[in-house]
Amino acid sequence: MSTATLDSTTGTIRRAVVHIDDLDIVGIMHNARYALILERAMSEFWAEHGYGFRDGVPSSPDMIAAVREFAITYHAPVRGTGPIQVQFWLDSMGASSAVYGFRFLSEDGATVFADGRRVMIKMDRTGRPTRWTDEARAVAAQLLR
Known part of the structure; x- marks a missing residue:
């Protein structure tokens, strides 16, 4: 997947913070943490639009x-704690599927x-596939490329 043509207007960019427990034994962000940090960034976006869980x-x-x-290609290690950016967008939204693209960026x-x-x-x-609601599609439209 090539993201070279993306700019800061594609999808949304969220600030994330890499904590000490996100690092592996050699001091770089552990590969499993990328999925978790992406999940948090996406959950933040949807929560801002009223989507979440209560009780x-x-x-x-x-x-x-x-x-x-979930597919990821690593280009450079995150070498410590501190702020990074998570950018994500929707490449497509089908009847019951949503295909997100994402990238992790340095703070700058x-x-x-x-x-x-x-x-x-x-x-x-x-557990059977079913259609997204019109309300979710309206929110998701903000992320479509």
């Missing part, structure tokens, strides 16, 4: 979704640490 109950049926695919945006894609599938309470 274990989803605020919308669109909150019932699962990751089908000059270094791309990693990029990739994440595919989400909207499900009903039985």
Whole structure:
């Protein structure tokens, strides 16, 4: 996946902080932390639009979704604690799927640490794929490339 043509107007950019427990034994951000930090950035975006969980109950049926695919390419290590940026956008939104692109950047945006894609599938309470609501599509439209 090439993200070279992206700019700061694509999708949304969130500030994240790398903490000491995000680092591995050699002092770089552990590979598993990228998925977690991306999840937090995406959750922050959706929470700003009223999507979340309270007392274990989803605020919308669109909150019932699962990751089908997560692919990441590492370009440069994050070599310590402190602020970084997480940029994500939607490449496409199908009837029950959403294909996100993302990248991790240095605080000044000059270094791309990693990029990739994440595919989400909207499900009903039985775990079967189901359509996104019109309300979620309206929010997601802000992220479409």
